[in-house]
Ligand SMILES: Nc1ncnc2c1ncn2[C@@H]1O[C@H](COP(=O)(O)OP(=O)(O)OP(=O)(O)O)[C@@H](O)[C@H]1O
């Protein structure tokens with residue numbers, strides 16, 4: 021198996037609390053694994069652990085065949101470039117004192133890509149356009165955007181380094197369905213072009229279905245069910261998955277009575 | 278709801294909010310009218326960046342100043358039982374946009390409570406969740422046993438371990454737990470109007486259902502009015518009485534939920550409905 025990412029029996033603990041309890045999963049280049057589950061079951065903790073943003077209590081995470089926890093210096097920096105995250109809380113993940121354009125340009129500069137200052141600026145503008153924002157707005161600060169606009173800035177920034185792995189934590193939850201559809205198409209196009217792999221965390225099961233090749237269902241820190249997207253959505257095995265699927269608020273059902 | 282009292286709880290007329298320079302303003306809200314009646318759940322839907330959150334903030338004059346300017350319109354808030362002794366004068370209503378800051382402070386929390394779109398921006402990182410909710414109770418409701426009420430509220434929003442949540446600092450909670458803590462904080466004030474800006478985006482559908490059931494219940498038992506901003510048209514279909522559709526700072530369509538969602542008139546509403554992702558590809 022040629023996996024880009026392998027997660028083996030990973031545990032994440034906060035003091036007494038064991039948030040992630042021995043999770044194993046794998047992800048190939050160009051593949052999307054959807055991760056769904058109860059609020060508070062450990063999805064974000066797992067996502068951060070994969071990107072070495074959270075210490076793991078035990079277990080092993082391998083990226084491209086190297087153990088992530090052993091990375092240091094230049095190798096760690098290289099990993100940070102290749103594995104990016106769209107954070108669940110867009111506001112908290114943006115520096116309030118930097119214009120969003122400067123923030124993206126800085127990320128490019130730190131990783132020595134984008135060439136000259138003008139080229140970096142151009143690249144930031146192109147990314148902005150990709151996510152449906154006006155390049156004119158690059159000089160604005162994070163608080164000057166709407167919630168959904170900020171979420172798209174987080175996506176643009178994460179994509180700016182052309183990563184190989186993107187952990188996308190609820191990346192489209194603040195978008196209206198029309199913009200959401202555009203962003204999903206964008207993510208899929210980039211995946212086709214560059215073989216990018218996604219760990220796609222989401223609560224909207226229809227969106228997760230649209231994005232994913234496989235789905236993993238997490239419950240109380242453990243993965244309780246995995247399968248192809250169709251298997252999990254059409255023939256759920258675990259009681260929690262069944263409960264999840266039956267609770268989706270639906271327009272057609274609401275007006276059927 | 279089919280029967281509406283004559284006077285809306287909130288009556289917004291020709292509201293306009295601008296950002297940026299006076300010469301070339303960004304017209305975030307551009308002449309918007311809407312009403313919310315007592316005990317009604319009204320949904321505000323529309324494009325990302327169309328002005329929903331800013332309109333909602335204007336209801337309590339919370340538009341970020343000086344960057345944002347309310348350049349026109351009125352927001353009338355009907356005084357209900359909380360201003361009893363005032364006799365018929367109470368039907369004059371309050372012109373929110375003209376209130377002094379001390380009066381505004383009374384309005385916020387006591388009459389209008391907010392569930393903000395991004396919990397992290399409105400929960401204070403240096404206080405525990407329990408303390409913050411307790412503070413809202415202490416400020417707005419005399420004679421209530423604070424600690425008990427905090428636990429009750431945290432339980433009602435579906436937090437599995439309310440005692441732990443009460444002792445936690447915001448960063449120690451998951452995204453969806455923070456969102457529920459904020460809902461509990463808003464309800465702690467016992468408001469007449471709850472403005473819920475994307476209140477369930479970070480929640481899985483089972484908890485989401487629990488929260489929506491709670492809101493519908495509060496509307497029934499307490500006559501709570503709710504302005505619900507959401508991108509989830511499935512939620513709108515399930516809980517809202519009426520809906521307003523916003524695009525580009527303007528309300529482009531409104532009506533009772535069934536009519537708007539089943540027979541949309543405006544192109545933008547049609548586009549929106551067509552883009553709804555379906556879990557099961559039938560139809
Ligand atoms: N920094 C922290 N300190 C202490 N506890 C934490 C911390 N971060 C998360 N937790 C706890 O770990 C558990 C899992 O949280 P996590 O954020 O991973 O959940 P999640 O699945 O992403 O939930 P959501 O869908 O609500 O975002 C929760 O009980 C949470 O309170």
Ligand SMILES: Nc1ncnc2c1ncn2[C@@H]1O[C@H](COP(=O)(O)OP(=O)(O)OP(=O)(O)O)[C@@H](O)[C@H]1O
Pocket residue numbers: 163164165166167168169194195196296297303305323324325326327328329330331332341344345394
């Ligand atoms: N401080 C600010 N300075 C300049 N423009 C702003 C500011 N705050 C908001 N805006 C702009 O006002 C418009 C309306 O914003 P608002 O937050 O009301 O949108 P929204 O409908 O809530 O969108 P979303 O669904 O993405 O949350 C947006 O185009 C936004 O960029």
Ligand SMILES: [Mg+2]
Pocket residue numbers: 063064065108189451452453
């Ligand atoms: Mg999370």
Ligand SMILES: [Mg+2]
Pocket residue numbers: 166167168329330331394474
């Ligand atoms: Mg908003």
